[in-house]
Amino acid sequence: MVDRNLIVNELLGGHGKSMISNYGIYAADYLSIIDEIESFHFEYNPSYANDLITNALENVGAEKIQIHGL
Numbered sequence: 001m002v003d004r005n006l007i008v009n010e011l012l013g014g015h016g017k018s019m020i021s022n023y024g025i026y027a028a029d030y031l032s033i034i035d036e037i038e039s040f041h042f043e044y045n046p047s048y049a050n051d052l053i054t055n056a057l058e059n060v061g062a063e064k065i066q067i068h069g070l
Contacts, residue, residue, distance in 0.1 A: 004044065020042045021037050023037070
């Protein structure tokens with residue numbers, strides 16, 4: 001739901017690496033959990049994120065308000 005590459009490039013000026021977990025490549029447990037983390041196939045997909053948010057709001061009776069330009 002978050003464009004991690006955009007965050008690295010815009011906020012960190014490209015001085016970083018996008019991550020899918022709080023476990024980075026230098027974490028002690030990284031090698032033992034990376035297969036499980038990668039099995040989720042996390043990726044940036046704005047339309048899927050929009051659908052998830054819209055459905056969650058509608059399920060509780062709320063209405064999503066789209067604000068363009070933000």
